[in-house]
Amino acid sequence: MLASREALWVSLQIGGPALVAMLLVGLAVSVFQALTQIQEASLGFLPKIGALAGVLVLLGPFMAGVLRGYAEGLFLTIVAVGGAP
Template sequence: MESDAIALAGQQALWTCLLIGGPLLGILLVVGLSVAILQALTQVQEAALAFVPKMLALGLALLFGSSAAIAVMRGFTEGLFDQIVALGGVR
């Protein structure tokens, strides 16, 4: 019974990580691919040109998506605390 709850909590933790990190990684993938295509077309191989747009995109994504990420983390935490109470963690 307790091992099932622990496995479920681990599964929910991995799902939460995917929900928070997945969109950020997707945005960085698209920006990195577009910069790489631009560098290949223009034959400009500058390291800062590959790094700066990704950091700007990540900053904007964190700025506009932080409230959604916090809501996902809060829901996970509340669910985890509810599971702990259901198992008899508080008397």
């Protein structure tokens, strides 16, 4: 139970910022398209890719640290359960 809760928390920490950034960019582009009546498909796609790249550049070290900490905790738990000396 604890491992699954920790896995959900880690996935929220890693995926959350990227999803929120893409949601906000998508909302802004949708409002822009509605106001200007420009219905170009690439206009909605390209800014999202840019936002995702920016989030990954800014928060990449944090995400890697979270994954490293989670993996380290899992390995320590496996060793503790296995009873290795």
